[in-house]
Amino acid sequence: MIINNRTFRGGYLFDKFKGEPDQKLVETGPPGKACVPLKQGFGEEVQPEVRVGDTVSAGQIIGRNDENLSSPVHSPIAGIVKSIASGVINIESSGENTEGKWKALPGFSAEWQNLDRNILEDLVYLSGASGLDSGGIPTRYMSSPITSEEVENIIIHNTEADLFSPLTDVLLQGPRGEEFAGGCLILDKLFPKARKHIVVSRKNRKIIEQFETTFKGNDSFEFYAVKPKYPANLEEVLVPAILGKPFPYGFGAVNIGVVVLSFQTVLHVYQAVAQGKPVIERIISLGGERFTENLHARVRVGTTVEALIKGRIKEGENRYIFNSINTGVRVKDLSLPVDRSISSVIAIPDEKAGESMSFARPGFIKDSYSYTFASVIPLFKKGLNTNVHGEKRACISCGFCEEVCPVRILPNLLHKYVEKNIIEETLANYKIFNCIDCNLCTYVCTSKIGVASLIKLGKEKLRADGVDNGEFIRKNFALKGIH
Numbered sequence: 001m002i003i004n005n006r007t008f009r010g011g012y013l014f015d016k017f018k019g020e021p022d023q024k025l026v027e028t029g030p031p032g033k034a035c036v037p038l039k040q041g042f043g044e045e046v047q048p049e050v051r052v053g054d055t056v057s058a059g060q061i062i063g064r065n066d067e068n069l070s071s072p073v074h075s076p077i078a079g080i081v082k083s084i085a086s087g088v089i090n091i092e093s094s095g096e097n098t099e100g101k102w103k104a105l106p107g108f109s110a111e112w113q114n115l116d117r118n119i120l121e122d123l124v125y126l127s128g129a130s131g132l133d134s135g136g137i138p139t140r141y142m143s144s145p146i147t148s149e150e151v152e153n154i155i156i157h158n159t160e161a162d163l164f165s166p167l168t169d170v171l172l173q174g175p176r177g178e179e180f181a182g183g184c185l186i187l188d189k190l191f192p193k194a195r196k197h198i199v200v201s202r203k204n205r206k207i208i209e210q211f212e213t214t215f216k217g218n219d220s221f222e223f224y225a226v227k228p229k230y231p232a233n234l235e236e237v238l239v240p241a242i243l244g245k246p247f248p249y250g251f252g253a254v255n256i257g258v259v260v261l262s263f264q265t266v267l268h269v270y271q272a273v274a275q276g277k278p279v280i281e282r283i284i285s286l287g288g289e290r291f292t293e294n295l296h297a298r299v300r301v302g303t304t305v306e307a308l309i310k311g312r313i314k315e316g317e318n319r320y321i322f323n324s325i326n327t328g329v330r331v332k333d334l335s336l337p338v339d340r341s342i343s344s345v346i347a348i349p350d351e352k353a354g355e356s357m358s359f360a361r362p363g364f365i366k367d368s369y370s371y372t373f374a375s376v377i378p379l380f381k382k383g384l385n386t387n388v389h390g391e392k393r394a395c396i397s398c399g400f401c402e403e404v405c406p407v408r409i410l411p412n413l414l415h416k417y418v419e420k421n422i423i424e425e426t427l428a429n430y431k432i433f434n435c436i437d438c439n440l441c442t443y444v445c446t447s448k449i450g451v452a453s454l455i456k457l458g459k460e461k462l463r464a465d466g467v468d469n470g471e472f473i474r475k476n477f478a479l480k481g482i483h
Contacts, residue, residue, distance in 0.1 A: 001212040003205055003223045008241040010406040011229030012369070012440055014163040018381045019289035019348070023169050025296045030058070030077045030098050034302030034337070036089045038063045040128070041341035042136045043070035043143070045087055054081045055094070059102030059278045061126070062089055069142050071131030073340075076280040076300040088337075091302070104276030112186060112273045120190055120273055121148075127272030128279040128340060132265040134235055135254030145254055145481030151191045152257035155242055156184065156266055157199040161232035163325045163384070164287025164346050168204045170296045171263050171283060177207075180263060181214045183270035187261075188220055194259075196221045197242050201228040230326065231438040235260040237406050248477045249407070249434045250469050255479045264343060279340045284308075288325075289383060290318045290347035299338050306334040308345060319350040319386050326439045349385040369400050369444040393447040401441035401451055407434045411441040415451045418458035425467055427458055433469035435459065 039045040046063040056062060056075040063073040078096040081089060105126050107119045115123075121139040124130050130137040136144035138151055158168045172180050188196060200208055202225040215221045224242055226232050232241070235253040238260060239245055245256065253260045264283060271277040281300045288294075292312055299308060305320060320331040323344050331345075338345070365383035401411040409431045417427055432455060441451040462468065473479070 001209055001215070001223060003208060003225050005202070006199075006224050006226045006241045008229070008232065008237055008406055009408060010404050010440075011161075011231065011237075012404050012444070013227070013229050014161075014367075016381050017163060017367075018365070018383050019164065019287050019291065019294050021164060021167060021170075021285040021287050021294045021296055023167060023173075023296075024293075025170055025173065025283065025298065027099070028297050028299050028303065028308065030093060030300050031303045031307050032093050033082075033304075034076050034079070034091045034093070034300065035304060035335070036062065036073060036075065036091065036302045037337065037339050038073060038087045038089065039070075040073055040301070040339040041071075041131045042133060043131045044068045046070045046073060048084050048089060050081050050084075050089065052081050052084060055079070056081060056091060057103045058098040059104070059280055061278075066141055069136075069145065071128045071136070071141075071143050072126055072278075073128060074278040074280050074301075076302045102277055102280055105272060105278060106276075108273060108276030110274050112182070113189075115273070117190060120186060123273045123276075124190070124269055127268065127277065129265060129268040129272050132268065132279070132340060133261050135252045135259060137259065137261070137265075137269070138254075144259075145252075146257065148191060149193075150257050150480045151194045151259055153243060153259070154187060154191060154194050154196045155199060155235075155238055155253075155258060155260045156187075156196065156263065157233065157238060157260070158201075158204075158263040159199060159226055159228055159232040160201045160204070161226075161228045161230045163230070164285055164344050165233065165324075166264070166283060166285040166296060166343055168200060168207055168263065170285075171267065172207060176267060177210065179267055179270040179274075181211050182274060183266035183268075184221070185214075185218075186269055186273050187266065188218065191259075192220070194220070197224060198222070199224045199226060199238065199242060201226065203228070230440070231406055231436070234436060234438065236436040246477075248473045248479065249436070251473060251477075251479060251482070255481055256477060257480055262343070282338065282340060282342060284338065284342060285344045286312065286347075287344055288347040290314050290316070290349060301340050302337050304335050304337050305331055305345065308338060309334070309347065313347060317350040318347050321346040321348075325384065326443070327437060349383075351385045351387040369404070369446075388448050390448050392449060395447055395449060398446055400444040400446065404440045404444050406438060406440070407431075407436055409434050411435075411451045411455060414458060415441075415449065415454040418454045418461075423458060423461045423465070425462075427462060428467055428469060432458055432462070
């Protein structure tokens with residue numbers, strides 16, 4: 001098996017941090033109540049298929065709309081519908097033990113190789129797996145902006161580039177390794193004309209090598225190992241790095257015929273087709289030093305954050321974040337549920353007060369792009385909290401933000417224009433719309449300037465004035481799924 005090495009300009013390697021998840025996987029079981037959003041992941045909100053007072057089974061479709069861009073959602077537990085409001089269905093458990101049980105999807109088969117392609121599409125769509133990741137999985141339903149025939153490349157990845165993301169070793173642990181390989185082959189049957197690209201971190205090369213026999217003789221698959229620099233997990237970086245193709249910034253990978261899927265999505269595809277299992281649970285990493293133990297948990301969709309972290313969190317002021325320390329959504333309300341788009345829950349110290357005499361401290365646990373702290377010595381694990389560790393100062397044009405930028409723009413120049421409220425087409429000429437909001441520029445800024453937020457503000461103001469990069473992209477790309 002040939003494994004190609006790939007990399008990209010810029011980026012940042014988050015290494016040796018406190019709170020990184022280990023390979024332990026625990027089962028949390030069905031919750032006593034579930035809050036199921038009618039919009040989960042990619043697509044639009046669906047319509048309820050149940051009413052208040054209805055009895056539902058684990059795995060039953062409770063929301064669906066085949067007329068809009070969406071995928072069905074399911075009840076993760078057996079119980080009674082208590083309320084439907086604000087796009088959420090609240091279900092109270094009946095107390096039935098549904099561990100490892102669900103209402104099976106019609107037509108599934110362990111001998112999936114014998115299934116018709118239309119049945120495969122039905123299973124992927126009805127399971128909700130088609131609504132995962134950034135652009136969905138195309139089926140004959142409205143599960144993606146493009147059709148199956150428009151798919152030219154499929155990138156399947158788990159680069160472990162983002163801090164606290166789920167580990168490949170855990171996702172493919174035990175029988176899930178064979179399930180992943182089966183999911184890849186199901187996608188091959190669904191999209192026979194598309195090239196499939198499986199991408200892992202360089203430290204996981206041996207995990208892919210174990211599939212050599214499975215994929216032997218199948219020329220539609222290629223394998224890649226990348227240095228786990230953030231943001232190697234984002235499609236705007238993956239597509240140019242793996243395919244050598246320019247990206248239509250402001251649009252999605254699907255708009256150039258590229259479907260980008262995570263390893264966990266491929267597992268859901270296999271489970272839907274071969275086991276009849278809808279997407280009612282997720283493997284979620286618990287990252288950040290505020291957890292008493294950093295591990296992975298198999299969690300039912302609809303479980304509240306409060307229920308998930310109960311008994312697992314240290315006392316104190318904490319900040320909770322979904323999916324990414326760099327681009328994730330802050331969780332202010334712990335009654336919010338985990339949905340099928342969540343892969344990580346992160347808890348870090350919420351520190352507002354600055355350190356006294358910080359200039360005299362060696363910085364054993366502080367990360368630094370400029371290697372000025374003692375944390376560069378590999379004996380120490382670095383810490384991460386919400387404190388900016390210093391006051392905002394004037395930009396010194398150190399160039400660090402430009403060095404880490406993965407899309408080759410000039411953050412140090414762009415943020416100055418916005419800060420001075422010079423919002424004009426010059427910013428578009430400097431490719432402000434190529435910014436992918438990875439936030440690395442802010443992370444490495446020695447002057448504590450919110451570079452990324454200023455650039456984002458500049459893009460918003462330009463769009464409000466009717467300026468964007470849409471016309472340029474349409475001229476230079478044959479976009480699909482745009483009407």
